[in-house]
Amino acid sequence: xxxxxxxxxxxxxxxxxxxxxxxxxxxxxxxxxxxxxxxxxxxxxxxxxxxxxxxxxxxxxxxxxxxxxxxxxxxxxxxxxxxxxxxxxxxxxxxxxxxxxxxxxxxxxxxxxxxxxxxxxxx
Amino acid sequence: xxxxxxxxxxxxxxxxxxxxxxxxxxxxxxxxxxxxxxxxxxxxxxxxxxxxxxxxxxxxxxxxxxxxxxxxxxxxxxxxxxxxxxxxxxxxxxxxxxxxxxxxxxxxxxxxxxxxxxxxxxxxxxxxxxxxxxxxxxxxxxxxxxxxxxxxxxxxxxxxxxxxxxxxxxxxxxxxxxxxxxxxxxxxxxxxxxxxxxxxxxxxxxxxxxxxxxxxxxxxxxxxxxxxxxxxxxxxxxxxxxxxxxxxxxxxxxxxxxxxxxxxxxxxxxxxxxxxxxxxxxxxxxxxxxxxxxxxxxxxxxxxxxxxxxxxxxxxxxxxxxxxxxxxxxxxxxxxxxxxxxxxxxxxxxxxxxxxxxxxxxxxxxxxxxxxxxxxxxxxxxxxxxxxxxxxxxxxxxxxxxxxxxxxxxxxxxxxxxxxxxxxxxxxxxxxxxxxxxxxxxxxxxxxxxxxxxxxxxxxxxxxxxxxxxxxxxxxxxxxxxxxxxxxxxxxxxxxxxxxxxxxxxxxxxxxxxxxxxxxxxxxxxxxxxxxxxxxxxxxxxxxxxxxxxxxxxxxxxxxxxxxxxxxxxxxxxxxxxxxxxxxxxxxxxxxxxxxxxxxxxxxxxxxxxxxxxxxxxxxxxxxxxxxxxxxxxxxxxxxxxxxxxxxxxxxxxxxxxxxxxxxxxxxxxxxxxxxxxxxxxxxxxxxxxxxxxxxxxxxxxxxxxxxxxxxxxxxxxxxxxxxxxxxxxxxxxxxxxxxxxxxx
Numbered sequence: 001x002x003x004x005x006x007x008x009x010x011x012x013x014x015x016x017x018x019x020x021x022x023x024x025x026x027x028x029x030x031x032x033x034x035x036x037x038x039x040x041x042x043x044x045x046x047x048x049x050x051x052x053x054x055x056x057x058x059x060x061x062x063x064x065x066x067x068x069x070x071x072x073x074x075x076x077x078x079x080x081x082x083x084x085x086x087x088x089x090x091x092x093x094x095x096x097x098x099x100x101x102x103x104x105x106x107x108x109x110x111x112x113x114x115x116x117x118x119x120x121x122x123x
Numbered sequence: 124x125x126x127x128x129x130x131x132x133x134x135x136x137x138x139x140x141x142x143x144x145x146x147x148x149x150x151x152x153x154x155x156x157x158x159x160x161x162x163x164x165x166x167x168x169x170x171x172x173x174x175x176x177x178x179x180x181x182x183x184x185x186x187x188x189x190x191x192x193x194x195x196x197x198x199x200x201x202x203x204x205x206x207x208x209x210x211x212x213x214x215x216x217x218x219x220x221x222x223x224x225x226x227x228x229x230x231x232x233x234x235x236x237x238x239x240x241x242x243x244x245x246x247x248x249x250x251x252x253x254x255x256x257x258x259x260x261x262x263x264x265x266x267x268x269x270x271x272x273x274x275x276x277x278x279x280x281x282x283x284x285x286x287x288x289x290x291x292x293x294x295x296x297x298x299x300x301x302x303x304x305x306x307x308x309x310x311x312x313x314x315x316x317x318x319x320x321x322x323x324x325x326x327x328x329x330x331x332x333x334x335x336x337x338x339x340x341x342x343x344x345x346x347x348x349x350x351x352x353x354x355x356x357x358x359x360x361x362x363x364x365x366x367x368x369x370x371x372x373x374x375x376x377x378x379x380x381x382x383x384x385x386x387x388x389x390x391x392x393x394x395x396x397x398x399x400x401x402x403x404x405x406x407x408x409x410x411x412x413x414x415x416x417x418x419x420x421x422x423x424x425x426x427x428x429x430x431x432x433x434x435x436x437x438x439x440x441x442x443x444x445x446x447x448x449x450x451x452x453x454x455x456x457x458x459x460x461x462x463x464x465x466x467x468x469x470x471x472x473x474x475x476x477x478x479x480x481x482x483x484x485x486x487x488x489x490x491x492x493x494x495x496x497x498x499x500x501x502x503x504x505x506x507x508x509x510x511x512x513x514x515x516x517x518x519x520x521x522x523x524x525x526x527x528x529x530x531x532x533x534x535x536x537x538x539x540x541x542x543x544x545x546x547x548x549x550x551x552x553x554x555x556x557x558x559x560x561x562x563x564x565x566x567x568x569x570x571x572x573x574x575x576x577x578x579x580x581x582x583x584x585x586x587x588x589x590x591x592x593x594x595x596x597x598x599x600x601x602x603x604x605x606x607x608x609x610x611x612x613x614x615x616x617x618x619x620x621x622x623x624x625x626x627x628x629x630x631x632x633x634x635x636x637x638x639x640x641x642x643x644x645x646x647x648x649x650x651x652x653x654x655x656x657x658x659x660x661x662x663x664x665x666x667x668x669x670x671x672x673x674x675x676x677x678x679x680x681x682x683x684x685x686x687x688x689x690x691x692x693x694x695x696x697x698x699x700x701x702x703x704x705x706x707x708x709x710x711x712x713x714x715x716x717x718x719x720x721x722x723x724x725x726x727x728x729x730x731x732x733x734x735x736x737x738x739x740x741x742x743x744x745x746x747x748x749x750x751x752x753x754x755x756x757x758x759x760x761x762x763x764x765x766x767x768x769x770x771x772x773x774x775x776x777x778x779x780x781x782x783x784x785x786x787x788x789x790x791x792x793x794x795x796x797x798x799x800x801x802x803x804x805x806x807x808x809x810x811x812x813x814x815x816x817x818x819x820x821x822x823x824x825x826x827x828x829x830x831x832x833x834x835x836x837x838x839x840x841x842x843x844x845x846x847x848x849x850x851x852x853x854x855x856x857x858x859x860x861x862x863x864x865x866x867x868x
């Protein structure tokens with residue numbers, strides 16, 4: 001079964017880049033352009049792994065993580081993909097329930113290998 | 124790879140939108156009651172540009188955006204107040220950001236000097252701690268894997284045979300570290316997987332893992348969600364202990380972990396004794412009941428114990444954002460712009476073309492039906508009327524797809540105004556009116572350069588220095604006013620300044636000096652003003668560093684004419700100068716007169732015709748051998764014979780008669796175009812001749828008429844020019860000065 005990825009990012013560019021690299025790598029790709037849409041899409045898509053940005057309109061990445069962990073009680077891996085790298089912010093994401101943190105710009109091969117590991121699927 | 128190229132294109136499109144949002148947000152921030160969300164939106168715009176730019180390795184852009192964003196973040200977090208000075212800096216930063224985006228898009232060098240100045244000013248707001256945080260981005264293309272910056276442990280290959288990796292540390296002193304790792308339930312709930320952690324640790328050296336299963340309860344009491352295994356790990360590594368902590372970064376609050384450095388030893392120690400449970404995978408199963416989802420993670424850092432308490436505020440943040448869900452869901456309606464659909468421009472143009480065919484087809488049907496000579500009031504005639512209206516609606520709807528508001532264009536101009544005033548030491552503000560006016564996309568694109576030039580000119584040459592303005596009792600800050608409006612089927616765009624007005628004596632002097640006009644020429648004020656549009660008028664002597672880009676107003680005029688428009692000037696001494704650009708609403712359809720010229724059917728744009736005249740013989744006068752003029756209300760207007768200028772055989776029957784169409788040229792000279800007859804007035808679809816056939820002087824394009832015939836669309840301006848070229852040495856031109864007298868006496 002194909003691994004489903006839900007990417008939540010307000011930047012169309014980043015969504016496009018993720019789509020390109022993840023679809024090429026064989027993932028089923030879904031995306032949302034802000035936190036509110038993201039948590040709504042989560043329920044529809046039921047992804048195997050979530051990638052979220054932090055700085056987004058309507059609901060930020062922390063909100064997404066907390067909602068998914070608390071409301072949806074999901075234990076799927078949630079990866080933060082952001083340009084931030086400060087310890088405070090990382091700690092905040094971790095406490096919210098993030099599984100990992102990737103600093104943009106990301107590199108395809110590593111991202112794909114991370115996702116494969118996290119999901120235990122070949123793709 | 125085209126996929127990447129198109130993503131790159133999208134990135135720059137997105138940048139345009141983000142820059143627009145940025146400009147808007149910064150303008151809103153000038154209102155002291157602006158909302159927090161305004162600042163957030165501004166921040167996000169810059170942030171998103173940075174994020175995308177990073178992906179394409181646009182380092183300069185990233186660096187600038189990062190600095191800009193860091194200062195914005197201080198405002199966002201209320202540690203810095205956005206006073207007017209800072210807001211001004213933000214605007215200039217926005218300008219620089221836009222320049223950098225443009226430079227990156229067009230692969231040009233940005234203006235690094237200007238950028239450095241703004242960057243320096245931004246950096247003054249940054250403290251030492253911000254500087255440290257500066258991120259260095261490696262340029263990463265999409266298709267090669269440079270290093271992954273973060274998922275610390277994750278970017279390792281599967282090394283199930285962990286002992287191998289120890290080889291690399293041969294001969295180096297190594298640490299032996301004992302780790303006791305007891306995951307909590309929350310570790311699995313957050314998507315982590317101990318196996319991945321172990322994999323990551325195994326990368327660091329030689330790892331042995333054993334599982335202590337003694338805490339697993341009896342079957343009856345077994346809770347699959349509750350982890351029961353306590354893992355004992357021994358790591359021999361040449362890496363520092365810190366690296367190990369990084370591995371646990373994301374799980375340190377989700378487990379009990381104890382890391383002990385047991386000894387520092389030479390690498391010769393035999394680790395093989397401890398192979399009690401090398402197969403964590405097997406044991407992991409009971410441990411990870413529901414967790415087929417395997418995550419990884421994080422680190423715990425005894426050396427950074429302060430983090431524990433620091434993170435505790437997180438729950439409160441969850442309190443803050445969790446309710447935000449519902450709130451946010453409630454105002455979903457105002458999130459972002461209206462939903463849009465992105466369509467390939469080619470498709471739109473194909474549709475426009477097809478609709479054009481529909482209009483032509485409709486004209487043909489109308490003609491055929493008229494030929495049937497049906498009784499008036501026949502049902503068919505009524506239906507036909509409805510069909511015509513519908514076709515027109517469809518056409519307008521389709522054209523609207525290509526229409527875009529001039530707002531982004533105007534916003535760009537306000538940037539130019541700021542740059543120009545910085546460069547010239549003048550104070551200027553920009554006022555825009557009607558920026559929601561929609562204009563064809565191509566028109567907007569092609570107007571950018573001419574407008575930039577005009578706006579620069581307005582600041583540079585139009586406005587006086589602050590001292591002079593003060594002395595004259597004017598507001599020190601000059602105003603550049605840009606407006607756009609739809610008026611009677613055309614788009615009017617005006618660029619005005621409240622400066623000194625045109626210096627007519629000087630313009631005249633320059634034109635004479637450059638040999639553009641005769642020294643004794645008597646010109647009206649309007650004619651003097653229009654000298655600015657003559658090629659070669661713009662002089663290096665009067666061009667400052669700012670406007671001096673080798674572009675004269677003639678280039679502006681040509682660009683506007685190429686769009687089927689015209690440009691004019693009005694100026695009042697001491698009050699300022701206004702340029703008006705009048706453009707057709709669309710480039711694809713136009714209202715025209717269907718005329719005949721030497722038995723050929725042709726079309727002439729209505730917009731260019733001031734008046735149609737059926738002349739009396741007494742109003743026609745010959746001048747010299749070839750020239751002929753028409754007397755209109757006391758003025759003498761040169762007659763341009765269309766057939767003759769197109770190289771057609773003049774129709775002997777109508778020679779000297781026919782119909783005269785009064786047109787005004789860019790120089791605001793009147794001319795009368797002689798044609799045989801006017802047959803009809805109708806909308807015609809413009810078909811380019813140049814791409815299908817070639818360029819014909821005096822003809823701008825072609826169209827297909829109701830009877831299926833192709834008709835040429837005439838270019839009056841060019842016809843007049845052809846006329847003067849042909850007969851240049853002839854009397855009518857020799858008498859040009861006299862004509863001017865005649866016109867203005």
